[in-house]
Amino acid sequence: MSPLTAAANVIDRPEYVNELAETGEIGDAARPLMLWEKIYSNQAFRRCAILIGFAVLWEIGARINNNPLLFPSFLDTVIALWNGLVHGPLLDRILTSLDVLMLGYSIAIGLALVLTILAVTSSFGADLLNTLVSMFNPLPALAILPLALLWFGIGTAGLMMVMVQSVVWTVALNTFTGFQSVSETLRMAGQNFGFSRLGYIFRVLLPAAFPMIFSGLKIGWAHAWRTLIGAELVFGVASRSGGLGWYIYENNSSFDTDNVFAGLMTIILIGFLVEVLLFRNIEIRTIRRWGMVR
Numbered sequence: 001m002s003p004l005t006a007a008a009n010v011i012d013r014p015e016y017v018n019e020l021a022e023t024g025e026i027g028d029a030a031r032p033l034m035l036w037e038k039i040y041s042n043q044a045f046r047r048c049a050i051l052i053g054f055a056v057l058w059e060i061g062a063r064i065n066n067n068p069l070l071f072p073s074f075l076d077t078v079i080a081l082w083n084g085l086v087h088g089p090l091l092d093r094i095l096t097s098l099d100v101l102m103l104g105y106s107i108a109i110g111l112a113l114v115l116t117i118l119a120v121t122s123s124f125g126a127d128l129l130n131t132l133v134s135m136f137n138p139l140p141a142l143a144i145l146p147l148a149l150l151w152f153g154i155g156t157a158g159l160m161m162v163m164v165q166s167v168v169w170t171v172a173l174n175t176f177t178g179f180q181s182v183s184e185t186l187r188m189a190g191q192n193f194g195f196s197r198l199g200y201i202f203r204v205l206l207p208a209a210f211p212m213i214f215s216g217l218k219i220g221w222a223h224a225w226r227t228l229i230g231a232e233l234v235f236g237v238a239s240r241s242g243g244l245g246w247y248i249y250e251n252n253s254s255f256d257t258d259n260v261f262a263g264l265m266t267i268i269l270i271g272f273l274v275e276v277l278l279f280r281n282i283e284i285r286t287i288r289r290w291g292m293v294r
Contacts, residue, residue, distance in 0.1 A: 072258040081262035088259075090247060094266060097228060097243035100156055104163030105224045109217070111164065112172035119176050120205065121197050129176055133169050141166035141227045145234055159231050166227040167220040174216025178209030211292050218279055225271060 055074045062073035072080070084090030115132070118125030141162050148158035182205055190204030206213070232245025242250065244263060251259035 076258045077261040080258040093247040104160045108164045108167035111168045115172045116175040137169040162231045166223040171216045171220040175213045178212025182208040
């Protein structure tokens with residue numbers, strides 16, 4: 001009898017057949033989740049609950065204060081927002097601000113990319129970036145408004161200058177720090193493939209440093225958005241039509257407080273939607289998918 005046949009006979013013998021006993025539930029691990037637990041575990045539900053709670057507190061506070069001129073209710077603000085979008089100039093002001101924002105943000109990212117590539121490829125570039133960041137990163141973007149007005153006047157060019165100042169150093173610093181944080185093991189592995197300098201940057205360093213780069217892009221977006229609104233409050237007009245900041249300033253001058261709150265709500269909603277719909281999806285499809293964050 002061959003060894004395989006003998007092993008088969010041994011396995012078929014009844015005393016060698018182990019029946020799996022039925023196991024009960026172990027603690028809470030096997031307990032099915034209750035309906036409220038399933039709902040609570042949904043992140044979208046939790047965020048909506050926070051927003052609804054904030055709106056309820058806003059409405060209660062406004063009714064207690066009972067002074068629409070100083071503090072309009074949430075319902076009045078929503079009505080003013082709807083009227084501004086449908087019947088008023090709010091939609092045009094939003095599109096004007098977003099157009100200027102995307103242009104300035106793109107220019108800043110391009111400059112940050114150039115500075116970072118120089119810093120990664122040469123010691124002179126690294127010294128240049130560190131020196132410029134030390135000089136201009138602490139400088140508030142709105143502090144150069146007088147120079148922007150003097151050099152470029154009231155228009156898009158001045159807004160570009162202010163936004164680039166608010167974004168470029170943050171993005172460049174985060175990107176360069178991300179490149180520097182790449183482990184030596186990964187660097188040596190990438191160098192063994194024989195990539196060119198640019199190929200080494202874009203195929204090895206860039207994916208490894210992407211969490212820091214992505215963080216810099218998010219911070220840069222927030223800086224650009226709030227700097228643009230602040231600059232529009234001073235500049236007023238961009239591309240022959242006022243932006244969202246100017247919409248707030250105009251209504252504040254005419255004591256239309258509900259429209260002022262509608263403009264502020266629009267700023268918050270745009271920032272929230274960009275975070276949830278754009279940056280969140282990018283993070284899910286890249287960093288979280290690669291297992292680089294929890």
